[in-house]
Amino acid sequence: MPKTKHTVRFMPDGVSVDVFAEAENLLRVALVAGVHVNASCGGSGTCGKCKVKILEGEYEADRSAKISDEQWEEGYRLACRTRVTGDLVVEVPIESRHEKGVLARLRGTGQDHVLAEKHWGAEYETVPPEPLVRKYFLELTPPSEGDNISDMGRLAQALKRDYRIDQVLGEMEMIRSLPKVLREGEWKVTATVLTGRCGNRILRVEPGDTRKNAYALAVDIGTTTIHAQLVNAFTGEKLAKAAEYNAQMSMGEDVITRIVHAIKPGGLEILQKRAVKTVNEVLKEVFDKTGVLREEVTHLVLGGNTTMTQLILGIYPRYIREAPYVPAANLFPVFPASELGIELTPRTLAYAMPCVASYVGGDITAGVLAxxxxxxxxxxxxxxxxxxxxxxxxxxxxxxxxxxxxxxAFEGGGVKFGMRASYGAIEQVRINPLDLEPMFMTIGQQKPKGICGSGMIDCIAELQQCGLISQNGKFNRELSGVTWRIREGEGGWEYVLCKAEDSQLEEDLTITEPDIDNLxxxxxxxxxxxxxxxxxxxxxxxxxxxxxxxxxxxxxxxxxxxxxxxxxxxxxxxxxxxxxxxxxxxxxxxxxxxxxxxxxxxxxxxxxxxxxxxxxxxxxxxxxxxxxxxxxxxxxxxRAKKLEETNKLLGEIRRAHPQENP
Amino acid sequence: MPKTKHTVRFMPDGVSVDVFAEAENLLRVALVAGVHVNASCGGSGTCGKCKVKILEGEYEADRSAKISDEQWEEGYRLACRTRVTGDLVVEVPIESRHEKGVLARLRGTGQDHVLAEKHWGAEYETVPPEPLVRKYFLELTPPSEGDNISDMGRLAQALKRDYRIDQVLGEMEMIRSLPKVLREGEWKVTATVLTGRCGNRILRVEPGDTRKNAYALAVDIGTTTIHAQLVNAFTGEKLAKAAEYNAQMSMGEDVITRIVHAIKPGGLEILQKRAVKTVNEVLKEVFDKTGVLREEVTHLVLGGNTTMTQLILGIYPRYIREAPYVPAANLFPVFPASELGIELTPRTLAYAMPCVASYVGGDITAGVLAxxxxxxxxxxxxxxxxxxxxxxxxxxxxxxxxxxxxxxAFEGGGVKFGMRASYGAIEQVRINPLDLEPMFMTIGQQKPKGICGSGMIDCIAELQQCGLISQNGKFNRELSGVTWRIREGEGGWEYVLCKAEDSQLEEDLTITEPDIDNLxxxxxxxxxxxxxxxxxxxxxxxxxxxxxxxxxxxxxxxxxxxxxxxxxxxxxxxxxxxxxxxxxxxxxxxxxxxxxxxxxxxxxxxxxxxxxxxxxxxxxxxxxxxxxxxxxxxxxxxRAKKLEETNKLLGEIRRAHPQENP
Ligand code: FES
Ligand code: FES
Incomplete structure (x- = not known):
């Protein structure tokens, strides 16, 4: 699949950048190109600071109260409300007369090393799904005097004949329903089959062809966050995702604290129930979003670290934490999800991804697989x-x-304004090395309410590259005289990334020294x-x-x-x-x-x-x-060389123009 | 194993018979030998009519009020209270002077064609049990820094090392208990393993060596009667048996009536529960008898005809009865017995013997196997x-x-005094062709309360051989003038086998023409x-x-x-x-x-x-x-020849001595 490619040239720096995504946000393009725009509302279109003038080219832009009719006529637009649909030439207002060139020298080429999340599964998408629990449509020959084998035998014969599935065994509940279902469906039925290590279990039969009404759930049980994704198990289509903080969070942020809780009397049960509560919340969200019915979910695959896996399965986790760090099991049987309290029918089977060791779990096995x-x-x-x-x-x-x-820390834990990667999280940050003003975008281009992992990486790297922090992560207190954004807050020194009025918060969004230490x-x-x-x-x-x-x-x-x-x-x-x-x-x-x-x-x-x-x-x-x-x-x-060069250049500029910094 | 052999000679007929059982009842010996003794209380020692005189040999006998001290001295004993412990010569009182010789001519050689129930399993008894669900004792190496695989992995390794069992998978409940049990047992544990068609499921682990505390239950779900047998699954020892009428009996005596009931709304559920109720009763009986604990039962095997199997498993049986007679399934999965309502722990697995067709069920498969x-x-x-x-x-x-x-009919159904083979059932019958008086023994040598299958076979054969009934099963009404035992009762013509006073009944125990028709x-x-x-x-x-x-x-x-x-x-x-x-x-x-x-x-x-x-x-x-x-x-x-000879001989005797018949 050839990608779209548009070239955006930023004036007066003359930095060019190739854009591959369709209708890419112009503010992101500037950010990636290392072109500074004082975007201070995360791209939510509210601060009006990302105003640029489009000199030529194709684009789509939203109107904004921040731009007068006169400016609109002249080509002024909010970068964060502009989408690139062709080659563009864009003029960025220069606030400092020394900016031109200097920024380019500091930044390098504007080449894009920002990675979008890779879709690992892409190469599987061409192969039709062959899930663990799969539906098969069968047209049976009705029984007759000369052919009166059991209903179950007839079903097994057809599975073998049409799909080469043998060694089948029926679940008792399925057998109970079989005589009625076969006749109700006039011998045309859909069988749901679990492929075991060896042998196959028929879990359910339904009248008619219901193959497409087969859904599966991927559930990642993170220590911090539980994510779920609903897919159609017949087509492979991705239907919806949802995520919530793991309700176990109130019992400690890390696995060790959770284990300590779990081995107290009744503790395991509480932790098990909390994880399940969160799972039920994320499942509700995907069901609400899609209208898929719970009884149409054939199976669910759980992935989590070893502790999370044992906790949600209700397995006593004590020896994970005590030397020689022994997990209860690395492989788990397939079991009805409802046994754990997950709100699905007893026919929905759950499978937990295999673990490796006490601290390398099913999430990692899943990761390697992906x-x-x-x-x-x-x-x-x-x-x-x-x-x-x-x-x-x-x-x-x-x-x-x-x-x-x-x-x-990268998931938002132990960081003052840290949050997981969801709407309103600052995910990309640049700091102008000259005026030390930030530029950032949030997920969903909403007003900021916190900062996520990639935002933290960007932010700390930029703080260091601008000389705002030293190599051991301490603020350069001297620069507090140069920019108001460096200040001593309640919890020590900090950098103000976003003022309260530009955010969804009641206070300024800052990065503190303890945050940096943590990271x-x-x-x-x-x-x-x-x-x-x-x-x-x-x-x-x-x-x-x-x-x-x-x-x-x-x-x-x-x-x-x-x-x-x-x-x-x-x-x-x-x-x-x-x-x-x-x-x-x-x-x-x-x-x-x-x-x-x-x-x-x-x-x-x-x-x-x-x-x-x-x-x-x-x-x-x-x-x-x-x-x-x-x-x-x-x-x-x-990095060593660049650091040295940057420090030198910044030193020179700052010595030459101290008054230009506000 | 060489059998005991004693020879018993009955005088004055001179009939000899070999006795193979140890301490055999002398009345049974006479009965088998075709020697008539007017035993009319079933061998319960109450009628006193089985008095014989022992001329020589070894025996043990109980005293009885029916025998005076004088008679005791002379060697008179009750045959039904005498046990043969050596070769004997016994004199039987002759009531009719024509008896000698005539009876022998009518009966033949006195050769024993009475079959005791064969113990089919005998040849398996030499092989130690290798049950479906089996306990294995394991001594594990405790984990260490260099060997910290999961608890489950360690268990699996030991099963493979010590017993060559691989492809194991742990049941979730077992995994949950595993960390504690391994450490509580100090790494010496007993694992209960289900051997599947392929792969093995570890159901339970217990600290220490509990191999001998493993019991299994065989349960025969008969339409009329439910039988259970408890065995030690480690030693194979037979511990106890129990039987009860199937509580479904009140909903019809045959499978067809039961099916008709089951397909009414709610019917299946009622029938399922009734069968389970009876199963619980027979299980309680074997547990009470033996003191075995329910949680020590590892598994249970059910055998029943196809209808009984489907009913107890809760499977809709309608199509068993409708052409082309299709059962729901012939093979069933292993499942927790408690799921059916059977009072055992959820760890006790049940297996239903495979069926063949709608009217050839798991009881027959079991029978062929046996x-x-x-x-x-x-x-x-x-x-x-x-x-x-x-x-x-x-x-x-x-x-x-x-x-x-x-x-x-052979199980007691549709026979006026029919009953299943249990204490008090007449199980062997002989009728003296001369005086038409019966001689019979009951199970447990108690006063009669009914007649079981083998008793019915004997009785009808004897009635026919004595000319009391014709070849189409009708009473020879003429003989009512010869013996009071032939009479017209409320339900038609009948033969009085036992008078009320000699039985546990309020009325005379009879065999009626409808009984005979039925048979x-x-x-x-x-x-x-x-x-x-x-x-x-x-x-x-x-x-x-x-x-x-x-x-x-x-x-x-x-x-x-x-x-x-x-x-x-x-x-x-x-x-x-x-x-x-x-x-x-x-x-x-x-x-x-x-x-x-x-x-x-x-x-x-x-x-x-x-x-x-x-x-x-x-x-x-x-x-x-x-x-x-x-x-x-x-x-x-x-048979044709004998019938002819007998009729002729009897005719002659009866014509010659009409007065001798009471
Ligand atoms: S308005 Fe565009 S970033 Fe604030
Ligand atoms: S006393 Fe022996 S049969 Fe009645």
Missing amino acids: TQMHLHDELTLFMDVGTNGEIVIGNKDWMVSASASAGP IRTKASIYAACSVLLKSVGLHFGDVQKIIIAGGFGQYIDVEKAMTIGLLPEVEPSKVSYGGNTSLEGCRIACLWSGKVAEAEQIGSMITNIELSVSRIYMEEYVAALFLPHTRMEEFPL | TQMHLHDELTLFMDVGTNGEIVIGNKDWMVSASASAGP IRTKASIYAACSVLLKSVGLHFGDVQKIIIAGGFGQYIDVEKAMTIGLLPEVEPSKVSYGGNTSLEGCRIACLWSGKVAEAEQIGSMITNIELSVSRIYMEEYVAALFLPHTRMEEFPL
């Missing part, structure tokens, strides 16, 4: 940055894994884990052919920024892709192709897990990584 | 005479089956079914190498008598054996050896069923068999 690193030769580094940071390194022949207790610890633990894993197999970052970053960062992640903060190693940006919620995606794939379920089980048994807590070098590596990007700057040579 | 006709070359004729008469003919290569709607119809339908089946495969009775008769007749069945009434074809008596409740026995075998479950499924799929209702010759055959023994007397040449 990214298909288990099918390829290239040495791949997969990192899932959620509440924990789980890493898998390997290829189709071998895989090693580790888990770093990273903390949920540095998180990225350090992940980077250190990668380091240790690579060393354990005698390799280093240079050997890695592909990096996949997964997690709830938001829709866009900027690879350059991720390297700038040292979350990713310094590699060719083209090697990196962003997977988004690969756990949910893996569950979706497992929902649709039973062969992929078998692959997931193989992945689970193939991965060798390494316990970082007993690794002699992990702590060393972690401490070395508590720096932006790293204390071993030789591992980030390009 | 008798092992499916393993041998000999052409075997298996007939299960319960409420229906089900016939299987064949050998290890092929089998055909049919079902005759025989009616429950003739039953035996005719069975014989006709055998005939049709043999003809369908181009064979005749002469080709049959082995006959197995099964059903709830009682403990003893007399082959000669069964041929006399034409229930069995006229064959060499040594070809015939009596199986008793082969359905229960088959279920017991299936309880103990999972390989036998697989065999049962093969049996089920191997049998070709023939519908008698669409057979052109069945009705013809049936009508021809409505005679004692048969209208085609050429099929019973020995």
Whole structure:
């Protein structure tokens, strides 16, 4: 499928950028191009600061009270309300006479290293679904004097004849309904069949052809957030997604605290019920959105880390936390979802993605499945940055894994205005190095109400690149004299990203030093884990052919920024892709192709897990990584050089024009 | 195992008989030998009429008020209270001077054709049980830093290592308990495993070695009676049996009436609950008798005809009854017994024996399994005479089956004083052809309260042989002048078998003409079914190498008598054996050896069923068999000859000595 391509040229800088998405937002294009526009309402069209003048080209734009009729005539538009539909030339108002050129020198080429979430499943979409629980339409020959085998035998014969399915066994409830259903459907029926490891169970028969009324649910049980996706299990069509914070959050933000709660008397039951409560909420949302009926859901695939998996299944998690860190089980049987309290009929079967070890769970198996690193030769580094940071390194022949207790900073946890990637979350940030003013966009282009993972990466990278923070994450207090945005707040020093009046908040949206500390610890633990894993197999970052970053960062992640903060190693940006919620995606794939379920089980048994807590070098590596990007700057040579150049240039400019900073 | 053998010689007839059982009852010995003793209280020691004088030999006898000290000194004893422990010579008082010799001529040799119930399972008893659900004791290596696989993985490893069991999957409830149980048991645990068609499910783990606390239940769901047997699933030991009338009886005596009820609104549910109620009663009985705990029962195997199977499983049975007679299913999944309402823990799994067709059910599959006709070359004729008469003919290569709607006459149904084979049932009957006085024994040697199947066979054969009834089952009214025992009662002509005062009844225990009619119809339908089946495969009775008769007749069945009434074809008596409740026995075998479950499924799929209702010759055959023994007397040449001789001899005696008959 060839992509649309339009070129947008920003004047007076002369920066050009290629746009591949259809009807892309002009503000995002500027942001990606490194062209500064003082957008301070997240692209919600309310601040009016993103005004640009379109000199030529095709576009669509919304009218706004912020633009007078006269300006409209002259070609002024709000960038955040303009969609690119052809090649454009756009003039950006320059607030500082020194901006021209300087910004370009600071930013580089304007090349786009922002990754949109990759749709891993794309290559499966061409194969019709063959789900674990599948509906088959059958036209049976009615019984007669010479052919009076049992109803069940007749059904089994037809399944074998038409679909080569044998070794079938009927569920008792199905057998109970069979005599009536066969005759009601006049011997034309649809059978719902669970393909087992061996043998097939007929779960249900319905009169007529109901194959298309078959839905499956992928459910990612995150420590912080529970996501669900509803798909049509016959066509594979993606119908709806929903997400809610895991109601277990009030019992601790990380898995350890949850385990501590769970092993108290009655604790496991409470945690189990809370997770199910949230699952029921997200399911309600997808059902409400689509009108799909609960009884039409044939199956559900759950993916979660080992603790989340055990908690929702009601399995005592104590020994996950105690050395030698033993999970109760890595493989689980297929069971009726309703047994857990999930609001589905008793016929809807649930399958939990296989786990690997106490801290590498079904979410990671699902992630590997989604990214298909288990099918390829290239040495791949997969990192899932959620509440924990789980890493898998390997290829189709071998895989090693580790888990770093990273903390949920990238998912919004432990960050003052942190939030998950949902409407109103700041997901992309740029800071003008000259006037230190931010420019940002929110998810859904709404007024900001918080900042998500990708926003945090951008923000910290920009703060550092503008010299607002040092390499150990502390604010350059001197600059508080240069910009009001640096200030000492209640919780220490902070940078004001968005004023209260431009946001949905009652107070200014800031990034605090504790937020930055938190993020540095998180990225350090992940980077250190990668380091240790690579060393354990005698390799280093240079050997890695592909990096996949997964997690709830938001829709866009900027690879350059991720390297700038040292979350990713310094590699060719083209090697990196962003997977988004690969756990949910893996569950979706497992929902649709039973062969992929078998692959997931193989992945689970193939991965060798390494316990970082007993690794002699992990702590060393972690401490070395508590720096932006790293204390071993030789591992980030390009970043080191750029940092030096930027500092020099900014120093010169600031010395020359101190008065230009407000 | 060599059998005991004692010889008992009865004087003055000089009839000798070999006794194989240990401490056999002397009255039974006389009865089998054809020596008449006027026992009229069923062997309960109350009538005193079985007085004999022991001339020499070893025996044990109980004292009785019916025998004076003087008589005791002289060697008089009650035969029914005497046990044979060595060779004996016994003098039987002669009431008629013509008796000597005449009786011997009428009876033949005194050779024993009475079959005790065969214990089919005997040859399995030497192989330790390998049940479907089996307990395995495991000593696990505790986890350590270098070996921290999941608890479930550890369990699976040990099962593979110690017992070569692989492809295991844990039940969710088991996984939930696993972390605690492993540590509580200090890594020594017992796992309960269900061996599936493929793959194995771990149902439960318990701390320590509990292998011996494993029990299984065989449950025969008869239309009339529900039987259960409790066995130790580890040792194979038979612990207890119990039986109760099926509480569905109040909703009709035969399967057709039950089906009619079941398809009314709410009917199925009522019938299902009634069967389960009875099952719970018989289970309570075996638990009370043995002290076994319900939670120690690992599994239960149900055998029943197709209707009974569908009813207890809650499956709509309508199409069993409507042409072309299609059952819902012949194979059923393993399911928790508690789902049906059976009072066992949800961990106790139930398995229903596979059915063959609408009127050849799991009881027959179980019967074939028990008798092992499916393993041998000999052409075997298996007939299960319960409420229906089900016939299987064949050998290890092929089998055909049919079902005759025989009616429950042999189980006590439709017979005025009919009852099932339990304490107080008359099970053996002889009638003195000279004085027409009966001699009979009851089960448990109690005062009679009814007559069971084997008693009915004996009684009708004897009535006919004494000329009391004609070959079409009508009383010889003339003889009412000769014996008071022939009389016209409320329901027509009858023979008084036992006076009220000698019984547990308020009225005389009689055999009526309608009883006899009923029995003739039953035996005719069975014989006709055998005939049709043999003809369908181009064979005749002469080709049959082995006959197995099964059903709830009682403990003893007399082959000669069964041929006399034409229930069995006229064959060499040594070809015939009596199986008793082969359905229960088959279920017991299936309880103990999972390989036998697989065999049962093969049996089920191997049998070709023939519908008698669409057979052109069945009705013809049936009508021809409505005679004692048969209208085609050429099929019973020995019987024909004997009948002729007997009639002649009796005629002579009666003409000569009319006065001797009371
Ligand atoms: S109006 Fe466009 S960013 Fe505020
Ligand atoms: S006393 Fe022995 S049969 Fe009656």
